[in-house]
Amino acid sequence: MLEVKDIDVYYGAIHALKKLSITIEKGKIVTLIGANGAGKTTTLKTISGLIRPRSGSITFKNVDITRTAPEKIVAMGISQVPEGRRVFSAMTVLENLEMGAYLRRDKKEVEMDMEKVFTRFPRLKERRKQLAGTLSGGEQQMLAIGRALMAQPELLLMDEPSMGLAPLLVKEIFEIIQDINSQGTTILLVEQNAHMALSIADNAYVMETGEIVLQGTAKELMNSEEVKRAYLGG
């Protein structure tokens, strides 16, 4: 479904991604783990078209999207739950969800999807008129996920959705991710919480300073000595 091939990304002189390649098959959960500053967020931003790679290519559903405008990429079916949630703080919960459906013209279906989001996150429904900035961290993360779902993505990119949440909520978020996936959405999950991520993913990539250093099925990586030592705390 998504094929990232040998991309090089620079921030000025900083070589942030070095010949990075990732393949994601339809219907899977793929996780990308790595330490702070490894380049995970950069990878997601590049897929979404916010940053342009200097070389290499990105294809989605067999279409080259390497130089495609970000809004077209959204229209093609790739949404992102960005790092740090990035909800529109001075807009209501409802308006945030509407923004997620910004490119859609099928009003009736949008309403139905809105109801689905509210069924999935009843707390958002109660707070639909509330400003997003006044939500708790967990609620904001749910809103960020709901907002991304409103675009009806085929591929959902999630950047550290468990960041800063209490353990109980982290568990809930991971269950939600699995549920979204079971309803047909392919997921690329960036996580620091390697243990949880590997436990729900099909395939995994490990990044260090802009490069993929390990890849395989989630099971393989979970049992790999290197991953255990560096990311699973033992």
Added chain:
Amino acid sequence: MLEFFQQAVNGLSLGAIYALIALGYTMVYGIILLINFAHGDIMMVGAYVGFFSISLLGSNILVAMIFAMVTCAVLGVLIEKIAYKPLRNSTRIAALITAIGVSLFLEYITIFLLGATQRVFPASAFPAKYYNLMGIVISNKDIFIIVSAVLLMIVLHYIIKRTRTGKAMRAVSLDREAAVLMGISVDRTISVTFAIGSSLAAAAGVLVGVYYNTINPLMGIIPGLKAFVAAVLGGIGIIPGAMVGGFVMGILETMVSGYGSSLYRDAAAFGILILILLVKPTGLFGKNNGEKV
């Protein structure tokens, strides 16, 4: 006391004009963090378009206003595309200097093309009538200015709060990158912002023509600066702040002229600016981060 209310009424129409101009400043700032110093001059162009559509085409004041608004919407979009867009990733000071350049360009191209002399707004466009409301005198001009400004603000409020485009403008102003991830086109949103802000300025320009009766190529400078102060007073980037700030500035100015001396009225405006910057730089409506709509 009657005198006080009379001054307040006089100040309302001036304030309505400042509010319309301040809205454009604040909307543009909210979305690209630029103080568009050419904004007052766009108002001037609007006044001229209104003037010519009345004097040459014989249109009535409403048609003149619509004409001016459409022309300036296009002008605003062009200015953004030609002058500001190429600088979007450079320093803010570069964009600010460019805005001053655009301002001077508009002023002097108008002088070059139309001459520096002032023109008298055709009196036939708006025959004056006066009404006496319990001792307070109000003219049909004042009523027209206040009503049309308030109507435009209601329309603006509706656009920003309820329409898809208005929500996109707010989203871009709150978090540009997140807005892009929603599929919102930043270029298009910025264009719409300039179009709306400039058309409000154009409407204000025609209203200034009605208010002062005369227009000239440099007429945008002082009202532009005062509207800028109004925007800062309300909290730059905050739309209701610009509305309130505009009315406060207008009323204050007529009070200072009425009770003190008209010599002090401009000084009062800039005194206020200094005071806000000292006491509450984020403005009346500003929160501590208060840069956004």
